[in-house]
Amino acid sequence: MSAKSKSVGVIGAPFSKGQPRGGVEKGPSALRKAGLLEKLQEQVETFCLTVECDVKDYGDLSFADVPNDIPFGIVKNPRTVGKATEELASVVAEVQKSGRVSVVMGGDHSLAIGTISGHARVHPDLGVIWVDAHADINTPATTTTGNLHGQPVSFLLKELTGKIPEVPGFSWATPCLTAKDIVYIGLRDVDPGEHCILKTLGIKYFSMTEVDRLGIGKVMEDALAHLLGRKKRPIHLSFDVDGLDPSITPATGTPVVGGLSHREGIYITEEIYKTGLLSGLDIMEVNPVLGKTPEEVTRTVNTAVAVTLACFGVAREGNHDPKKDYLSPPK
Numbered sequence: 285m286s287a288k289s290k291s292v293g294v295i296g297a298p299f300s301k302g303q304p305r306g307g308v309e310k311g312p313s314a315l316r317k318a319g320l321l322e323k324l325q326e327q328v329e330t331f332c333l334t335v336e337c338d339v340k341d342y343g344d345l346s347f348a349d350v351p352n353d354i355p356f357g358i359v360k361n362p363r364t365v366g367k368a369t370e371e372l373a374s375v376v377a378e379v380q381k382s383g384r385v386s387v388v389m390g391g392d393h394s395l396a397i398g399t400i401s402g403h404a405r406v407h408p409d410l411g412v413i414w415v416d417a418h419a420d421i422n423t424p425a426t427t428t429t430g431n432l433h434g435q436p437v438s439f440l441l442k443e444l445t446g447k448i449p450e451v452p453g454f455s456w457a458t459p460c461l462t463a464k465d466i467v468y469i470g471l472r473d474v475d476p477g478e479h480c481i482l483k484t485l486g487i488k489y490f491s492m493t494e495v496d497r498l499g500i501g502k503v504m505e506d507a508l509a510h511l512l513g514r515k516k517r518p519i520h521l522s523f524d525v526d527g528l529d530p531s532i533t534p535a536t537g538t539p540v541v542g543g544l545s546h547r548e549g550i551y552i553t554e555e556i557y558k559t560g561l562l563s564g565l566d567i568m569e570v571n572p573v574l575g576k577t578p579e580e581v582t583r584t585v586n587t588a589v590a591v592t593l594a595c596f597g598v599a600r601e602g603n604h605d606p607k608k609d610y611l612s613p614p615k
Contacts, residue, residue, distance in 0.1 A: 291337045292328055292596070293379035294321055294387045296344030299368050301361040302394025302433035305537045307573025312344050312389040314572045314585045320389070320592060327596050330605050340384065342375060356451050358430035365432045366453020369398030373456075376402030376564070387592065390568035392537070393420055394432040396522050397439050397457060403564040404460035407518040410563065411511035412466040415552060416524040417540040419471055419478040419489070423447055426477030433569075434475075437466065443485050463487045467507045469552060470495070470527035473540045492542055500548040504555040518563035521556055521595065525569050525588055535575035535584035546587060553594035565595055 296312030325339040350363035372388070376399050379386040388399045393416070403410055414420070414437070421437040422428075423444060438444050442459040468489035474482070482489055488510045490503045498506070511519065525533040529543035544552075556562050570588050575581030590598075597603065604610060 291382075291384045292324060292339045292387055293342055293382065293384035294324070294339060294389065295342045295372070295375055295379065296389050297347075297368075297372055297391035297395050298344050299347050299391040299395055301347075301349070301364045301368070302392040302436075303431045303537055304360075305571065305574065308390070308392050308537060308569060308571040310572045311391055311568075311570035314570060314581070315389045315567070315588060315592075318585045318589050320589050323589065323593055324387075324596060327593055327598055331597050331603065342379065345371060345375065347371065350453070355430060356449075357424060358427065359424045359432065359435075359451060360430045361432065362451050363453035365394050365397075366451070366456070369395060369401070369454075370456045372398030373402035373405070377405045380406035380564070385562060386564045388564075388566045390566060390570070392433040393522070393524050393566075393568045394436050395568065396420075396436040396566055397454075399564060399566050400436075400440055400520055400522065401457060401460055403518075403520050407563060408460065409515075410465070410518045410520050412461060412520045412522060413507060413511070413552075413556065414466055414468045414522045414524075415470050415527040415544070415549070416468065416522075417470060417473050417526045417543055418524070418538065419468060419474045419482060420524075421478045421481050421487075422475060423477070423481075424449055424451055426475065426481075428475065438481070441466075441485070444481070465511070467510055469503060469507060470544050472542055473538075492544075495544065495548065500544075500551050504552060508555065508559060512559065512561070516561060519556060519559065519561045520564040520566075521553070521562060522566040523553075523568065523591060525567070525584060525591075528587065533570075533584040533587050534580040535571050535573075536569045537571050537574060538569075546590075549587070549591055550594050550600065553591050554599060557595055557597050562595055565592065567592055
């Protein structure tokens, strides 16, 4: 399971129908153009100690719109989102069965219904760290927008079985998490219905208030103790770039001021890497179309690349190849 000693499978998920803003489907291509796969390959190959490790590119999936996809109540594009997440779940499960760490480049955050469901088919004991400005735990009944990128967690939680109506397109989806299996970091824009769910179910969360009060070091200590205190298990990190402050990642669809700093975001991923338990990663909501300038797009994309690489051992203190003898001069 360890990201320290496993190969990686990268999946592009160019999908935008979980929310109304075009451009987020261009996230995977922007990350590719920034050299994410090449940088990840170099990192994985250089610092793999136990076995031969590599990065396998599963390509970008192709998601077709479902014709006549009328709203379910106010829930928009339910069949299209349901079909896309079902397809993604199958590919993530394939990656996991091969023993690789799955890395999914989104795409909007509705895709997490697929990434976590697919991961849980192979590792049903997984724990989730959800980095986001938003809780994304509205149900089809509590949502005020109808956008499914604000609802993925509700489809995944066993405790909400019976609270989720039979949404067209989601007959395949089976809740795979309990309320104790997820921890939020970075919350600062939570709807009343979502807040009620978080409190009622006793879900562990660290809003920006807790980050400010405790510091990111204590937040990560407590988050990992909550998920791993009883037993070690695979970790799925679902990272929405809007969890970071808009000054860091401006090219995203629902930015909220007062977010995590670049340093805090990287620290989260460094600490997850150190556990050796990272098994699945989502990098979501990079939207190159929404950067006001090319520099804003570059800033957002480069931050997403840095977050990903830190999950696989790129450290701010520096790195060296453990297989290379730096102190012996070349002959």
